[in-house]
Amino acid sequence: MSISSDVRVADSSARRTVSLAPAEANSNGLLFRRHVKPPVSHAELEHSRFLEGEFWRGIPAYSEIDRETFLDYSWQARHSLTTTSRLRHAVGERVSPAFLDDVELGFHQAPMAMRLSPYIVSLIDWDDPYNCPLRIQFLPVARRLMTDHPRTHLDSLNEQEDAPVPGLIHRYFDKALFLPISTCPVYCRFCTRSYAVGSDTDEVKKLSFRVNPDRWQQAFAYIESRPELEDIVISGGDAYNLRADQLEEIGLTLLAIPNVRRIRIATKGLAIMPQKILSDQAWLDAVTTVDQYARKHQKDMVIHTHFNHPREITWITQQALAILHQRGITVRNQAVLQRGVNDTAETMTQLVRRLSYINVHPYYVYVCDMVRGIEDLRTSLATAIAIEKHVRGYTAGFNTPTFVCDLPGGGGKRCVHSYEYYNRETGIAVYVAPSVKPGPFLYFDPLHSLSETTRTRWADEQEQRLMIDEAVQMASAGHRS
Ligand SMILES: *Cc1c(COP(=O)(O)O)cnc(C)c1O
Ligand code: SF4
Numbered sequence: 001m002s003i004s005s006d007v008r009v010a011d012s013s014a015r016r017t018v019s020l021a022p023a024e025a026n027s028n029g030l031l032f033r034r035h036v037k038p039p040v041s042h043a044e045l046e047h048s049r050f051l052e053g054e055f056w057r058g059i060p061a062y063s064e065i066d067r068e069t070f071l072d073y074s075w076q077a078r079h080s081l082t083t084t085s086r087l088r089h090a091v092g093e094r095v096s097p098a099f100l101d102d103v104e105l106g107f108h109q110a111p112m113a114m115r116l117s118p119y120i121v122s123l124i125d126w127d128d129p130y131n132c133p134l135r136i137q138f139l140p141v142a143r144r145l146m147t148d149h150p151r152t153h154l155d156s157l158n159e160q161e162d163a164p165v166p167g168l169i170h171r172y173f174d175k176a177l178f179l180p181i182s183t184c185p186v187y188c189r190f191c192t193r194s195y196a197v198g199s200d201t202d203e204v205k206k207l208s209f210r211v212n213p214d215r216w217q218q219a220f221a222y223i224e225s226r227p228e229l230e231d232i233v234i235s236g237g238d239a240y241n242l243r244a245d246q247l248e249e250i251g252l253t254l255l256a257i258p259n260v261r262r263i264r265i266a267t268k269g270l271a272i273m274p275q276k277i278l279s280d281q282a283w284l285d286a287v288t289t290v291d292q293y294a295r296k297h298q299k300d301m302v303i304h305t306h307f308n309h310p311r312e313i314t315w316i317t318q319q320a321l322a323i324l325h326q327r328g329i330t331v332r333n334q335a336v337l338q339r340g341v342n343d344t345a346e347t348m349t350q351l352v353r354r355l356s357y358i359n360v361h362p363y364y365v366y367v368c369d370m371v372r373g374i375e376d377l378r379t380s381l382a383t384a385i386a387i388e389k390h391v392r393g394y395t396a397g398f399n400t401p402t403f404v405c406d407l408p409g410g411g412g413k414r415c416v417h418s419y420e421y422y423n424r425e426t427g428i429a430v431y432v433a434p435s436v437k438p439g440p441f442l443y444f445d446p447l448h449s450l451s452e453t454t455r456t457r458w459a460d461e462q463e464q465r466l467m468i469d470e471a472v473q474m475a476s477a478g479h480r481s
Contacts, residue, residue: 047353051314056122060092070118071316073276080185081116087139090118094126099141106140111154111194111204111373112187114139117273120186123311133309133341136377140189146375150458151408151444154204155195156370158410167209168219171412172436175231178219180250182209184238186272190336190377192369192406197237203373209237211246220253223260230261233304240269244282251290251301261299263290268306270331271313274320288327295328302330305360309342310350313358321358332363335401337384338377339368339446345390352391352399362401367416370408370444380445381405381429384416407431411441421475426454426467430475440472 025031056062056070069075081087084104088097107114116138125132130141162171167179179196187198196207209215223229232254239247247265254260265287269276277284287303294301303324307313324331333355335342342348352362365388368378388403404413411433420440422429427445432438447455457463 047310047350048357050318051123051311053315055314056118058094059090059118059122059126060094061090062118062122065118071275071278073273073279076117076119076273076275077185079118081118081121082114084114087114087116087121090121091126095129099129102141102143103139105142106145108202109142109145109373110140110189110201111371112189112191113198113201115184115187115198117185119275119316120272123314131340133347134311136340137188137190137308137338138186140373144376145373146446146448148372148375149370149378149444149447150464151442152370152372152375153408154372156408157192157406158408159193160195160207162410165215165218165222167215168222170222170226170229171410174228175233176223176229177233177235178223178250178254179209179236180216180219180234180246181211181237181239181241182206183241184236185240185269188268188336190338190368190371190374192371193237194371194373211242216250220257223254224257227259229259231264232260232262233264233266235266238267238269239265240267240273240276240283244280244286247283248286248289251286252293255290255294255297255299255301262302263294263300264302264304264332265290266304266306270303270305270317270320271307274314274317277320277323278316284323284327287329291327291329302332304332304334304363306335307333307351307355307360308335308338309347310354313354318358321360325359330361331359332361333401334364334366335362336366336368337379337387337403339379341377343379343383343387345387348387349391349394352401353395356395356399362399364413365401365403366413367403367405367443369406375446375448378446380424380427380449381416381419381422381443382424382445383449388416405429405431405443407433407439407441408443409441410437411439412436414441419480421471421479422481423467423471423474424481425451426457426471428467428471430471440475442468442471 054067056065081090084100084107088100120134124134129135159169162169164170169177182197184197191197194204196209200206223232234250251263254263291301337343342351355362367381367384384403392400403416405416406413411431414431419429419431427450429443431441433441447458457467
């Protein structure tokens with residue numbers, strides 16, 4: 001069949017469809033076939049509307065704070081809250097003393113310390129703090145804490161084992177994770193690195209990766225000695241807390257190593273204190289210098305950030321991301337799936353669409369790591385798989401995050417769907433990681449997602465062994481479920 005006859009076939013079928021459903025004229029007099037996609041409601045475009053105005057004035061401590069002060073990153077840093085008594089003082093009568101007592105008790109049992117910027121304090125819903133998705137991530141409440149799954153660990157990913165020098169993790173073939181600093185502009189309850197990040201708590205004495213140029217030199221020397229290392233993630237801790245000159249030194253030193261082709265600067269700061277991009281000119285210039293050096297040398301620098309909920313994105317975020325975009329800096333997002341925060345298809349889709357709207361590429365959604373003290377935050381693998389199904393197909397493929405499980409024990413990140421075997425009754429998933437380590441590696445659903453009978457089995461050590469042996473055997477026999 002010739003090309004022209006093909007075209008004629010397509011034409012005639014199109015005409016037939018039009019004649020079955022008459023087109024409607026829109027306000028410009030243009031003709032569209034409205035039935036193909038019904039008009040959307042205002043609510044369906046919610047992702048493109050950002051929290052506006054001086055929203056912080058609703059918090060007693062910030063009611064007199066003007067725009068200029070609130071947009072000053074150093075004011076934000078100086079007024080970040082690190083104790084429950086400061087929090088009590090800041091939110092005052094907006095919240096019941098009983099709730100704050102519950103937070104105080106929660107912190108006594110928590111692996112992570114407190115740090116909240118005034119910006120985040122202003123975004124927490126103090127009228128319903130128990131259910132606020134921002135509160136849940138940063139402030140533990142004793143009443144909602146749950147007993148840990150018996151398989152949780154402080155260093156769940158076993159990072160210590162893959163560290164050739166302190167604060168450098170070389171797990172994969174061509175990429176490594178560099179931890180130059182152990183502090184962040186916020187402390188997240190669910191931090192993977194609760195064994196090292198932030199100050200000590202009643203629960204955990206931290207292994208600290210403080211800023212230390214001698215330790216950095218050791219890491220640089222190791223990276224240079226390994227020609228296969230092309231990709232270095234600068235994490236921590238958080239690169240937001242490095243001084244401008246430190247960030248520039250680390251970035252330029254790494255990019256000057258011949259084998260290094262790509263670096264990523266990991267910071268949750270954009271979600272916690274976007275003010276830094278608007279007012280810390282030195283830091284912004286340092287990032288820009290590193291980015292331009294990378295481009296000039298045909299290398300790559302990207303910022304990896306960490307938004308978990310669409311409400312974390314405001315007009316201030318939009319302005320900050322516009323500046324990074326104008327400077328040609330690529331930003332990707334890594335979110336953590338958490339119960340009560342973003343574990344519905346609707347919230348996750350909204351997050352993905354809002355990030356895309358401000359030119360942040362949603363890169364990963366992690367299943368929550370099996371670290372201590374956060375059983376209430378974890379979701380089952382089945383939840384991650386179900387949500388992924390709804391998110392995929394909504395928007396551009398390059399803005400569709402991959403849902404991954406960072407395998408307990410150090411197998412690295414795996415697409416959640418790629419399990420060898422998953423028993424939804426016992427909550428055990430078996431993965432292999434041929435490019436990383438032999439394995440097998442196991443992920444365990446949180447106890448609250450399992451039946452009463454199975455929870456009883458998890459309380460018994462012998463039963464635990466039976467369930468795990470069964471899963472590993474089923475996997476090696478080639479069963480998926
Ligand atoms: C996550 C991670 C990386 C980067 O992995 P990507 O999948 O490329 O984002 C590198 N090293 C370690 C140890 C990591 O945990
Ligand atoms: S910002 Fe990142 S490194 Fe810091 S506490 Fe949160 S998850 Fe951990």
